[in-house]
Amino acid sequence: MPLASEKLQQTEHVKKELDTVAQSAISATELMEKIVKLLHDRMPKYNWVGFYMLDKSSVDKAPTLVLGAFRGGMTPHIRIPLNKGICGAAASTGKTVVVDDVNKDPRYLACSIETKSEIVAPIFAHDEVVGELDIDSHFPAAFDHEDRELVEHCAAMVGKHLEKMPA
Ligand code: SME
Numbered sequence: 001m002p003l004a005s006e007k008l009q010q011t012e013h014v015k016k017e018l019d020t021v022a023q024s025a026i027s028a029t030e031l032m033e034k035i036v037k038l039l040h041d042r043m044p045k046y047n048w049v050g051f052y053m054l055d056k057s058s059v060d061k062a063p064t065l066v067l068g069a070f071r072g073g074m075t076p077h078i079r080i081p082l083n084k085g086i087c088g089a090a091a092s093t094g095k096t097v098v099v100d101d102v103n104k105d106p107r108y109l110a111c112s113i114e115t116k117s118e119i120v121a122p123i124f125a126h127d128e129v130v131g132e133l134d135i136d137s138h139f140p141a142a143f144d145h146e147d148r149e150l151v152e153h154c155a156a157m158v159g160k161h162l163e164k165m166p167a
Helices: 004-024 028-042 085-093 145-164
Strands: 048-055 064-071 079-081 097-099 117-125 128-137
Touching: 004 028, 004 145, 028 048, 028 064, 028 145, 048 085, 064 085, 064 128, 079 085, 085 097, 085 117, 085 128, 117 145, 128 145
Parallel strands: none
Antiparallel strands: 048 064, 048 128, 064 079, 097 117, 117 128
């Protein structure tokens, strides 16, 4: 396990790479593809990295989270209602949710039996939740405050991009 300062250096380095990547992305969709690839490649404990975007288009159905760009194994959770899962909790409250032991959280919707901990950060555009970035780890309590900053930084990058131009 890296020392605290090494971890900080690692996340700062990844943030710099993300800023470079963001400059070349011509759409939010491309930006999200690049973010999931970079986080999955560079952060050893980020074993599943994916975006869920909020679909409010159906007039007769409640808003639902829909799986977008992701890296890692296929998940059975392609669509998640806002009252379900850790994902639903983050989107409906507009707050980042960190779960150190998913098996102790009754909200948890299983994606892989290997997953031990999870972080979900909401994405805001024009002050409204429009989606979220979800990361699963095979390691318990994998997400500390530096991970939280990194994941929220990525979510904010996508939100800013969506404010400038649609996906
Ligand atoms: N675990 C999430 C579902 C999404 S998968 O992990 C990819 C949840 O509890 O909402």
